[in-house]
Amino acid sequence: MTAIKTDALTKRFGEDVLAVDGLDLEVRDGEVFGFLGPNGAGKSTTINMILGFLQPSAGSVDVLGMDVARDSLAIRQRIGLLPEGYEPYENLTGREHVQSAIHAKDADDDPDELLDRVGLDPDDARRPASEYSTGMTKRMSLAVALVGEPELLILDEPSTGLDPDGVSLLREIIREETARGASVFFCSHILEEVEKVCDRVGILNDGELVALDTIDNLRAEMQAGATVEATVDAVPEDLDLEAIAGVRSASVGAGGDADVAGETVRVEVTEGAAKMRALRALDERATVADVSIEEASLEALFDEYTDAEANAGGPGADASAARDDATAVAADGGEGA
Amino acid sequence: MSFTTVLRDDFTNTRRSYVVLGVVAVLTGFVSLITYQVAEFHEDAFRALFDVSFFFFLVFPLILVPLTYLAVAGDRERGSIKHALGLPTTRGEYVLGKYVSRTAVAVGAVVLSTAAALAVGVGAYSGTPDLVRFGTFALVTTLFVASMTAVFVACSTLTKKRSRAMFGVIGAYFLLGPFWLGFLPVVSLNAVITTVADVLGTSVSDTTRGYISLASPTTAYLSGLEPVYDGVVGTGEYPRVTRNYATEGATELYQENWFNYLTMTAWGTVALAVSYARFRVAELG
Numbered sequence: 001m002t003a004i005k006t007d008a009l010t011k012r013f014g015e016d017v018l019a020v021d022g023l024d025l026e027v028r029d030g031e032v033f034g035f036l037g038p039n040g041a042g043k044s045t046t047i048n049m050i051l052g053f054l055q056p057s058a059g060s061v062d063v064l065g066m067d068v069a070r071d072s073l074a075i076r077q078r079i080g081l082l083p084e085g086y087e088p089y090e091n092l093t094g095r096e097h098v099q100s101a102i103h104a105k106d107a108d109d110d111p112d113e114l115l116d117r118v119g120l121d122p123d124d125a126r127r128p129a130s131e132y133s134t135g136m137t138k139r140m141s142l143a144v145a146l147v148g149e150p151e152l153l154i155l156d157e158p159s160t161g162l163d164p165d166g167v168s169l170l171r172e173i174i175r176e177e178t179a180r181g182a183s184v185f186f187c188s189h190i191l192e193e194v195e196k197v198c199d200r201v202g203i204l205n206d207g208e209l210v211a212l213d214t215i216d217n218l219r220a221e222m223q224a225g226a227t228v229e230a231t232v233d234a235v236p237e238d239l240d241l242e243a244i245a246g247v248r249s250a251s252v253g254a255g256g257d258a259d260v261a262g263e264t265v266r267v268e269v270t271e272g273a274a275k276m277r278a279l280r281a282l283d284e285r286a287t288v289a290d291v292s293i294e295e296a297s298l299e300a301l302f303d304e305y306t307d308a309e310a311n312a313g314g315p316g317a318d319a320s321a322a323r324d325d326a327t328a329v330a331a332d333g334g335e336g337a
Numbered sequence: 338m339s340f341t342t343v344l345r346d347d348f349t350n351t352r353r354s355y356v357v358l359g360v361v362a363v364l365t366g367f368v369s370l371i372t373y374q375v376a377e378f379h380e381d382a383f384r385a386l387f388d389v390s391f392f393f394f395l396v397f398p399l400i401l402v403p404l405t406y407l408a409v410a411g412d413r414e415r416g417s418i419k420h421a422l423g424l425p426t427t428r429g430e431y432v433l434g435k436y437v438s439r440t441a442v443a444v445g446a447v448v449l450s451t452a453a454a455l456a457v458g459v460g461a462y463s464g465t466p467d468l469v470r471f472g473t474f475a476l477v478t479t480l481f482v483a484s485m486t487a488v489f490v491a492c493s494t495l496t497k498k499r500s501r502a503m504f505g506v507i508g509a510y511f512l513l514g515p516f517w518l519g520f521l522p523v524v525s526l527n528a529v530i531t532t533v534a535d536v537l538g539t540s541v542s543d544t545t546r547g548y549i550s551l552a553s554p555t556t557a558y559l560s561g562l563e564p565v566y567d568g569v570v571g572t573g574e575y576p577r578v579t580r581n582y583a584t585e586g587a588t589e590l591y592q593e594n595w596f597n598y599l600t601m602t603a604w605g606t607v608a609l610a611v612s613y614a615r616f617r618v619a620e621l622g
Contacts, residue, residue, distance in 0.1 A: 044622065048621070048622035051419075051423065053419070053422065053620070053621040053622050054620050054621065054622040073427060074425075076423065076424060076426075081419070081423035083416065083419035083420065083423060085416055086415065086416030086417055086420060087415040087417055088417060089346060089347075089350040089420070090350070091349070091350045091353035091354055092350050096346070097420065100342055100346050101424055103341070103342045103345070104339045104425055105425060128353075141420075144420065
């Protein structure tokens with residue numbers, strides 16, 4: 001059984017606006033699926049159709065093996081929703097919001113335990129939700145979503161407004177939920193978070209799914225690879241690293257880590273195995289004092305798919321230019337290995 | 338289960354609002370004041386209900402506006418509806434829960450204000466207040482309030498913008514209240530009927546006018562209070578009351594009390610049914 005399956009899902013608003021265009025998507029049982037896209041890509045429209053808030057113009061949505069149009073109530077009994085950008089009932093406390101979900105689902109959860117799990121202080125939990133910060137509202141909404149041990153969690157921008165502790169706790173809860181067997185549909189524009197928690201991602205652009213795979217596979221498909229920076233005592237003269245299979249380019253420049261004297265060799269690779277091949281070749285010819293590796297970030301991949309789609313009609317149409325951009329982004333903002 | 342969840346949440350959320358405290362306080366205050374003022378001219382406390390009924394007819398629906406116009410439209414605009422409908426709650430349960438919750442608050446205000454009138458009646462009038470008359474008044478007023486709340490919640494259900502909801506509710510109040518009754522003679526339903534009949538070169542019978550004039554929940558409310566003055570109408574004891582409820586020679590259905598109660602019930606039921614039919618397939622994104 002799949003957690004979510006859309007079949008040629010389409011949504012039009014009026015004659016002119018095609019918000020979602022023939023979306024075929026499958027979120028597998030037990031996985032954490034990241035749903036990405038720039039503003040206006042159609043993410044919210046898709047989520048609203050998955051929840052039955054919007055009627056598809058064409059196509060269908062199945063959630064937990066049930067048709068959304070037919071079995072909406074049974075689906076909502078078995079899912080947990082953290083909606084984006086909503087105001088809670090102003091005169092109800094956080095605890096009362098959680099109790100509301102427990103009551104509606106006829107669940108036997110302890111609201112205090114759930115609120116403690118999401119890190120909402122007991123005193124805060126008894127204050128009117130209108131007094132909450134964005135982060136506190138997110139914590140409360142997460143507690144609501146967790147009521148009844150849902151088989152599927154739909155989290156729309158769950159980390160927005162959370163402090164670092166909250167983000168860390170969110171990751172931990174997602175891991176716990178997937179360990180329990182739940183599936184997670186994780187929609188976020190904080191790509192770093194998606195990269196950390198998601199098994200697979202789907203990238204939506206202009207209403208179309210332009211990428212759907214694991215982040216590693218997307219890297220490989222786009223040959224986004226990684227950037228290896230090695231600080232050496234002296235750069236050998238006829239260093240021909242570009243001849244190594246999988247190396248896209250190599251350059252030399254002063255700098256690198258300020259604490260390490262020497263010159264920096266910068267090698268861009270298109271596949272993981274090329275990193276070690278390039279490093280071994282360099283180590284045979286020079287003394288390597290320091291090494292850093294930056295994988296192409298999800299942000300770089302995201303830019304590559306969405307920019308390439310916008311500029312040239314497809315991610316492969318102008319791959320080299322897109323890759324250059326992606327590598328630059330990876331070097332600026334990617335995680336060091 | 339979910340109907341009660343919506344009802345409980347909305348009632349709790351509403352009763353903690355300053356708006357509700359204001360509604361109850363204003364209503365109770367004015368009803369007490371009217372009852373006290375009327376004591377100067379009449380011996381029977383129930384006579385004050387005649388004046389209170391006009392206050393209810395004209396002002397209470399306005400007091401209901403802030404209590405009702407955001408019932409659904411406010412949730413849609415704030416996005417709170419995603420909390421309620423993200424849970425296993427049908428749209429029908431949601432609308433019904435909202436309606437019953439808001440009606441419960443409004444009826445609470447009616448009961449409290451009627452009790453206040455009764456209390457003032459005990460102290461300020463020479464005669465002992467007639468509990469049956471006060472009870473009848475509270476019952477008919479409850480039906481009226483339930484009907485108007487349904488119309489207003491229906492207006493709120495039909496739109497997702499609070500400004501449109503406000504416009505709809507105020508418009509419904511004006512149409513069904515002052516316009517229908519003919520509060521301003523030249524801007525009234527009767528004037529429109531007369532004008533249309535003149536333009537078409539025809540006339541409208543008194544019977545037809547009678548049916549039309551009592552086809553609004555507000556006019557039906559005033560007419561439906563006749564049992565409160567049982568035994569008084571036609572005796573000459575209270576001429577103003579007699580003028581309003583003279584039923585001598587009544588032969589038409591609209592002159593029966595049950596017709597008034599049916600009118601109020603029909604308005605509330607149809608308004609909610611129509612709004613639900615639209616809301617059931619509404620786009621909530």
